[in-house]
Amino acid sequence: MAKHPITDVPTSVYTLDDLAKLTDYSLLDNLNCDPDATETGDDYQPRQVFSGHYVPVKPTPIASPLYVAHSHTFFAELGFDHNLAQTHDFARLFSGDISDIPAPMRPYGWATGYALSIYGTEYIHQCPFRTGNGYGDGRAVSVLETVINGNRWEMQLKGGGPTPYCRGGDGRAVLRSSVREFLVQEHMYALGVPTSRSLCLFVSQTEQVNRPWYSEGSYSTNPDITVSNPVAISTRVAPSFLRVGQLELFARRARFNSHPEALQELEKIVLHLIEREYQNEVNHELALAEQILQLASAFRERLTTLISHWMRVGYCQGNFNSDNCAAGGYTLDYGPFGFVERFEPYFQPWTGGGQHFSFFNQGAAAKTNFDMFCKSLQPLLTSTPEALEELNQINLGFDSIMQQKMDKMWAAKLGLETFNSELFKQLIRLMAQSSVDFTIFFRELSNIPEDISELSKSFYETPNDVLNEQWLLWLQNWRSLINADEDINKISQKMQQVNPKYTWREWLVVPAYQQASVGDFALIHELQQVLTQPFELQSPEVESKYDRLKPKEFFAAGGVSQYSCSS
Ligand SMILES: Nc1ncnc2c1ncn2[C@@H]1O[C@H](COP(=O)(O)OP(=O)(O)OP(=O)(O)O)[C@@H](O)[C@H]1O
Ligand SMILES: [Mg+2]
Known part of the structure; x- marks a missing residue:
């Protein structure tokens, strides 16, 4: 099969058949499938996955799905007609029902395993088997890979039901967390921050799950009640969902010689990462060691750029471990995040996160993840000591590149050269x-x-x-x-292009997911409008509602200023 069979995209895609024509699993087929996986994809019980890069698994549809929203910006970029989002077939697929989809789409999706490290310390006991073989996408199921206008996109259902990596969890995401992730991905994109994107959001009209959360008016640090919340599926889209934690899993297996093909599986996933994310930066004709060095440099470049953007817009990823660090260098996993309002250098909204993942410590957290990334590449360089040393130098250079990026970003925020x-x-x-x-x-x-x-x-x-x-x-x-030589209005304009007017204010988002849980999506749609034009001057009504200080009563409010459970 040709790698990119379809490059001509219809200007409007009206049916799922048209989307099906754009699907392309050729790169996925280069990877190893878990040899113990069932052929049907009915694989919902927690179990150990000892080898292979992915497990075929069917998503579990949410009951009685209802359309909530789709990303207008992203639909336009993909060439999708807006009417598509509300068609029966589209709603079925993106609410998790893939029982009747047209070929060449497959009647199953896939989930991947990854390793967990907490601030650089490797954990293997976090899965029910205490081996690390049961950790991975517990509720994220990819359903589609497509090449549109030469760009490859993977579409992944978050909250798509349990997978072998669910560790006893229900595989679901509640409407609250799904609304947050859906809105913020497109906000980040509009802010100019590399990110996974939002395609659409569906909620169940009948299915609910319980989650610990905060009572009305609570100032508690941790959730004080259990609430029943509608389940939802949001579809997120990225060139790949490869994480540093994924490379780390295969590197651990290679280091421990867990099975005869462990080293080869590591090599395959690294080459796959290059193919999916770094085709322009890494020359695939070079020897493997050279490619690995180019990959490490390119990821260092992207990761340091990413952190400087996070700092620019006041974003804090409160749990920046390697399993939440996309190997493509974009923002991933919008659960434990927040945006700083009243400035505190060590702002951290996620109560499980700790100061090491706070706002001003994100450069150091990224460095820890980059260190793990390099460590994961090492087993492939044991026969080339010079390359191993060069990798070490790339790793050691992280701080100075991070500093340069940060300096440049702060200078731009201040309008200085x-x-x-x-x-x-x-x-x-x-x-x-x-x-x-x-x-x-x-x-x-x-x-x-x-x-x-x-x-x-x-x-x-x-x-x-x-x-x-x-x-x-x-x-x-x-x-x-x-700069006295430059027109002051020009400097002002440049500053306005890096300093947004509208930002994510959690207390303005809370009512949107609260109202959505009783079937009113108007505020979600309003927020979509406001947050996807963060640098623009919007109407006076929008300005008076959204461009303002956080009211006093929301300081320290549970579920608004701090939150623990993000799922
Ligand atoms: N309700 C759930 N059922 C099954 N697995 C879950 C559930 N909630 C979280 N997990 C899994 O627990 C791990 C840690 O959760 P975390 O909140 O970081 O991830 P997430 O928000 O689900 O996902 P992602 O990192 O894919 O955005 C992940 O591997 C995730 O898949
Ligand atoms: Mg995560």
Whole structure:
């Protein structure tokens, strides 16, 4: 089969048959399937998966599915007609029913295993078998690979029912977490941050599951009640869903010589990663060792860029372990995330996460994941010691590249051509001491104010006289560093292109998923509009509702300012 059989995309895709014509499993077929898997894909009990890169598994449809939303932006990019989202066939497939899909789509999907490390420490006891062979996609089932306009996309149902990796879990995602993931992926894309994308969201009208959550008005750190929530399936899309944790699983098996083909399986998944994500950066005609070095450099480049974007927009991935770190260098797993509102350098919304995954520690967390990535490549380089040493050097170079990216990003946020370390340190100290909103502050700063009063919209409390004085000095200092030769309006415009006006404010999203649980999706659609144009000036109504400080009552509110269970 040709690798990319279809490059001409119909301008409008109306039926599932048209989508079926675009499916292409040729790369997946290069991988090893779990030899113990059933041929039917009816594989729903937790079990050990000892080898193979994926397990065929049928998603479990949600009962009585109802369309909630689809991404208008992404549909347009794919050339899909908007009417497609509400067709019977589309709703069936993306609510988990693949019993009657047209060829060449397959009547089963697939799930993959991965390893767990917590901040670089390898864990093998987290699965029911205490071997690490039962950990992986417990509720994420891929159903389709398609090549559209030369871009390969994998479509994955999150909450698509149990897989062999479910570890006794129900395989479901609740509407709350699905709404969050659905909305934020497209928000991140609009913010210019590499990310998995959202295709669509369906909710069950009858099926509910229980999850620990927070009672109304609770200020508890951890959930204080159990709530019943409708189940939902959101479909996310990416060039691949390969994670650092996946390479790590195969590298562990190679290191431990778990089975005769362990090293070969590692090599295959690494080559697969190159093919899926790094075709432009890695020359596949080179020897394996050379390809691996190019891959490591390219991933380092992408990962450091990603973190600098996260910092730019105030995003915190509260659980940035290797199993939540996409090997393609984009954001993945929008459960434990949050966006900083009142600035705190060590902001961490996910109560299970700890300070090492907090806002300003994300560079260090990424470094730990990159270290695991390099460690996972090592077994393939044992016969080429020079390459092993070069890999080590690439790994050691992480910090300096991260620093360069970070400096460049902060300079751009401040409208400066070069980063000024002293100015930056003073700013962070002042921001932390003054109780200031991260997004509003940088957006207002983009107007290049002369006086601190022009930034008042971003302050939760009026600064005292001492702080006021320091802010004045800082502003003068900053303005003196702005390029005098450049038109100030141009600098302002450039700043507005990196400093968004609209950001994710959890307290504005909570009502959207609450109302959705009683069948009203209007707020979800409104948020879709607002969050996919974060740099634009929107209507006065939108501005007064969405461009504002977090109200006092939401500080420390359970389920709003902090949350534990994200599923
Ligand atoms: N309800 C569930 N049923 C089965 N497995 C689950 C469930 N919730 C989470 N898991 C699995 O537990 C692990 C840790 O969960 P985590 O919250 O990181 O992932 P997630 O949000 O499901 O997925 P992803 O990382 O794919 O976005 C994952 O391997 C996930 O598949
Ligand atoms: Mg995860």
